Amino acid sequence: MPSSRHVLALAWPMTVKAIFLHGTVVIDAYLVSSLGEAGLAAMGLAAALAGFVLGAILAFANAMQIRTAQAVGTRDPVFLKSALASGMAVSLAVGLAGLTIIWVFGAALIGWLAPTGEIAQQAQQYLSVFSLVILGEAVGQCLSSYFNGCGETKIPLYSFCLSLPVNVACSIVLIHGYWGLPAFGVAGAAMGSVIAVFVQVGFLAFRFFRNSGHILRIPGWHQPGFAATLNRHLAFSLPIAATFLSATVAAHVCTLIYAKLSVNEFAAMTLIAPWIMVTGTVGMQWAQATGIIVAQLLGQKEEEAVLDHFLASAWRGAFVAAGLVSALLLAVCLSANVLYADLSTETRSLLLVFLPVLLILPFPKQSNAICGNTLRASGDTIYVMHIFIWAQWLFRVPATAVAVLYLDLSAVWVLSFLLWEELIKFPAFHRRLWRGDWKRSDISD
Structure with missing residues (x-):
């Protein structure tokens, strides 16, 4: 097992x-x-x-x-x-x-x-x-x-x-x-x-x-012929591709909005963004590996008890991965005076202000990633696409624009929208997963 x-x-x-x-x-x-x-x-x-x-x-x-x-x-x-x-x-x-x-x-x-x-x-x-x-x-x-x-x-x-x-x-x-x-x-x-x-x-x-x-x-x-096979593959792939492309475009749009922050705040956001991406790789690859195994188990038509046992074990490991990501981000922020000694004190101090958000963010993000990759593995790709796209374009992007361009909020509030986005997606992902329909999916078509 x-x-x-x-x-x-x-x-x-x-x-x-x-x-x-x-x-x-x-x-x-x-x-x-x-x-x-x-x-x-x-x-x-x-x-x-x-x-x-x-x-x-x-x-x-x-x-x-x-x-x-x-x-x-x-x-x-x-x-x-x-x-x-x-x-x-x-x-x-x-x-x-x-x-x-x-x-x-x-x-x-x-x-x-x-x-x-x-x-x-x-x-x-x-x-x-x-x-x-x-x-x-x-x-x-x-x-x-x-x-x-x-x-x-x-x-x-x-x-x-x-x-x-x-x-x-x-x-x-x-x-x-x-x-x-x-x-x-x-x-x-x-x-x-x-x-x-x-x-x-x-x-x-x-x-x-x-x-x-x-x-x-x-x-x-x-399928009957390569054209039908290709169409079936596209029907499965397009929602997943749209999800990734939407995330890329949303990230670029938010980065352009960040440029309207003060120089120190924009510099701090520019510094922390690559670290969030690189350290988050640990959790995201864990979630993708989980999705691969779930897809293989569903293809084998394993019993629901086997799927539940595996997902519970993978989820425990996912929270260990999230803890590791939090620890890495903590180390980066605490080492800011060494890593970025040439930058101003204000910019370096902002990295420490970001810490509460950075320490919490990996956990809901990791749990959502497990849900998303499990649902994709069962073929439920359109539902996952809707959760990501609407959370990005109905919440994070407009909230970032309003906060920066109109309300003049600080960078820590702007960064917190990454966390709020994950919390908004959390019930939609977990309710769908706990319903259990994915365990009975027929993926052989």
Whole structure:
């Protein structure tokens, strides 16, 4: 009978990979920073545009991860092949659609947003090369989700551990033109990313064909024909993708509103936001691993007692993960004088004022994440989407706007809206889960 130990076995490689992924952004910025503010601004502008496309690919990859886990649970190889083929088709379609939009509107948008012509030119050079990364990620994220859904979460981690040093080494050489090569500047950082992503995809493809390549030779589809199979996959995936995309857009909108705070308050919010995201990875990956196992159990048509026992064990582990997140945020705030010694005393003191919110936030957030991923695993994706979207756009975004633009409330009140959002979602998630319909879901269609 699966327990929290099985969740941990799946979650820790996913967590390490996610943290490494956040760290890569920091490393790339550090490597480009040697070119000066113009190069850094150009990379940031181009990466922001490409980030929307990569975010969409990742959103659909998360949906495919659950669909794959359902197929693994049913032990139906046709279902498994169908999930992979449908997921790959959707991922490539999203990547190509995003690239088309960038090719058509990217230059004009960069020219409008860039403060100088030099920055605009460098951003376009970076983006033209980085387009290959988007295509590589469309394939790589799909294969990573396939392995995660199968319970082999270490393979995507190994692929990232292999590609990360390649990315750093190639970027350094190509940015500065070592070993007799031309110095490509900002475009060299994009070239390093291209080389790394193809190394990553090559490793994932090799492991797939070695471990599971036989499923591609199985005749037939899970639905009558591939078109019907793809439509069924989209019906499952779109609500999950919409949830992730809505969260991304809402976060960007709130960040723009934060800019209207005082300089010290905005600086404090800017400092704490990445820490909330990075430390929260621990809890979110635990919840996703829980959803993978629930999807597999539902595919196996396990008895309700087994599902209840597993979820209770996973929930206990989730609160341990939430406690760890709180402890990490506490350490960050208490170390503010060391980490941010160059900043003003007022800015550093605000991090301590944030502490009550930061210490409580992980617990309802973690519990909601367990509910959301469990309901998604049962196919109840539209209900979960509604909870997230309405909580974001009917509460957090307008409340943030009113508090900052009209009421002139302090930053700690603005940050507290993250906690209030989780408390608003709490009864809707838990009432749905406790009703128990998810335990009787038929996910074999």
